[in-house]
Amino acid sequence: MTICRRRSRTSSFRASSSRNISSFLKGKDAYEKFYYEQARQLLENAVALDADFAEAYLYLARTQGSLGNQRARVEAYEKAKVLSGKAAEKERLYIEEAYAGAVERDPEKRLRILEEIVQKYPKEKEAHFELASYYRGRNKLELAISEFNKALALDPNYGYALNVIAYIYADLGQYDKAIDYLKRYAESSPGDANPIDSMAEIYFRMGNLDEAVAKYKEVLYRKPDFVLAFPSLAYIYAFKEDYGQALRYADDFIAKAPSLGLKRQGSFNHSFVLYWIGRFNQALSDLQQLADLAGSQGYTEGKAGTELMMGLIRSEHGEFEQSRRLLKSWYDFTSKSTPASFSDPKAYYLFFLGMTDLKQGRLDAAKTSLEEMKSLLPKLTIANQALFAFLHDYLRGEILLAGGFVDNAVSVLENIVSLGRPAAMQQEILFNYNIPFQKDALARAEGRNR
Numbered sequence: 001m002t003i004c005r006r007r008s009r010t011s012s013f014r015a016s017s018s019r020n021i022s023s024f025l026k027g028k029d030a031y032e033k034f035y036y037e038q039a040r041q042l043l044e045n046a047v048a049l050d051a052d053f054a055e056a057y058l059y060l061a062r063t064q065g066s067l068g069n070q071r072a073r074v075e076a077y078e079k080a081k082v083l084s085g086k087a088a089e090k091e092r093l094y095i096e097e098a099y100a101g102a103v104e105r106d107p108e109k110r111l112r113i114l115e116e117i118v119q120k121y122p123k124e125k126e127a128h129f130e131l132a133s134y135y136r137g138r139n140k141l142e143l144a145i146s147e148f149n150k151a152l153a154l155d156p157n158y159g160y161a162l163n164v165i166a167y168i169y170a171d172l173g174q175y176d177k178a179i180d181y182l183k184r185y186a187e188s189s190p191g192d193a194n195p196i197d198s199m200a201e202i203y204f205r206m207g208n209l210d211e212a213v214a215k216y217k218e219v220l221y222r223k224p225d226f227v228l229a230f231p232s233l234a235y236i237y238a239f240k241e242d243y244g245q246a247l248r249y250a251d252d253f254i255a256k257a258p259s260l261g262l263k264r265q266g267s268f269n270h271s272f273v274l275y276w277i278g279r280f281n282q283a284l285s286d287l288q289q290l291a292d293l294a295g296s297q298g299y300t301e302g303k304a305g306t307e308l309m310m311g312l313i314r315s316e317h318g319e320f321e322q323s324r325r326l327l328k329s330w331y332d333f334t335s336k337s338t339p340a341s342f343s344d345p346k347a348y349y350l351f352f353l354g355m356t357d358l359k360q361g362r363l364d365a366a367k368t369s370l371e372e373m374k375s376l377l378p379k380l381t382i383a384n385q386a387l388f389a390f391l392h393d394y395l396r397g398e399i400l401l402a403g404g405f406v407d408n409a410v411s412v413l414e415n416i417v418s419l420g421r422p423a424a425m426q427q428e429i430l431f432n433y434n435i436p437f438q439k440d441a442l443a444r445a446e447g448r449n450r
Helices: 018-032 036-049 054-066 070-086 089-102 107-120 125-137 141-154 159-171 175-188 194-206 209-222 229-239 243-256 260-276 280-296 300-316 320-337 344-359 363-379 382-402 406-414 427-433 441-448
Strands: none
Touching (some): 018 036, 036 054, 054 070, 070 089, 089 125, 107 125, 125 141, 125 159, 141 159, 194 209, 209 229, 229 260, 260 280, 260 300, 260 427, 280 300, 300 320, 300 344, 344 382, 363 382, 406 441
16 A cells, blocks of 8 residues: 555653553554554554643544544544643654644645754654655655665665555656565564555556455455455456456455445445446446445545545436536535646646537637636646646547547647556546546547548
């Protein structure tokens, strides 16, 4: 897995019972191994024993987020922030940088705090790890590698740094080097499931699908309840067009997921596979149930994401007014919950509108969406620039094709920079990678040229 939040440092604990500290350390260790349900139980026990344990709330927030429990995640972050004044300075700073990134969504503030931590604690491997993770998120890979190497110089067996630097080398196309780092990670964490899970992801990105499947099955052999392997297997089997196995693993994920948040994600993934194999009505029915459930539980983010999926499917089916309503509902929520400096949601919305306009024969409206989308490209978050450049050029090609400029359309579509394979087996990344669902514009354009 690629989640970048591991620490193994010895905390500067204030006076507290040994039982409480033991629960926290065991919970942190379980979190670092991606054993999230075990981590949640231990960390909840830690804060039950000491209601003022700020750092335990920080790790509880991260754990709840990994379990898909977004309301509990935010509540734990808020509790950690309130209590941070009682923590030692180092822990306070870590809480503040995490809060700035996860809740305030202020990357500049997070960077300022991270730089302060590194300056004050240059021998703190986790400080370099966090700064490296920040740089990776901003696609500043050379700076990220430099900081990860500083962390590894302090602790050559720092497993999580070995894990994430492997993904960076995979991002750079240096797959052999990535696998070498993951082998070091496995040696430093004998018996753990995550190093093997990470190898499986890298093999998938290399195109070695059978090796990826074998590694994911090895993960489940080592730890049968390492549920994050199930949706990855479902995706690979769907990619291999073995839809029976794809649905089987999607169902297994829903059945075995330890939290409602992960079960919701599993239901979304299951519906995606149903759509993929042409069972549109069942996919829409299941998604509607999922949206209703998310709404009844106050999980507005999950409801909005589900409405986006429904809107795209309905657009594919020619149900344009329903599609527009659902897409607008998604955009209204997402734009309000995203910092004003982030233009990504609007660029997405304009792409969806442009594609829907083309299906309705509204060429001028699609051109307007394209021009507005183009103006946003320099303002997009660095991590998403390649994706949105692809979407912009794809929409441009579709518009040229719809306008009868077939040769120009072929030229644009032939020169679109490929996104390669998905960067990680995470729901949001896989969803973005598969937008639009049918990437057949070049084939249609070349067909009209014959």
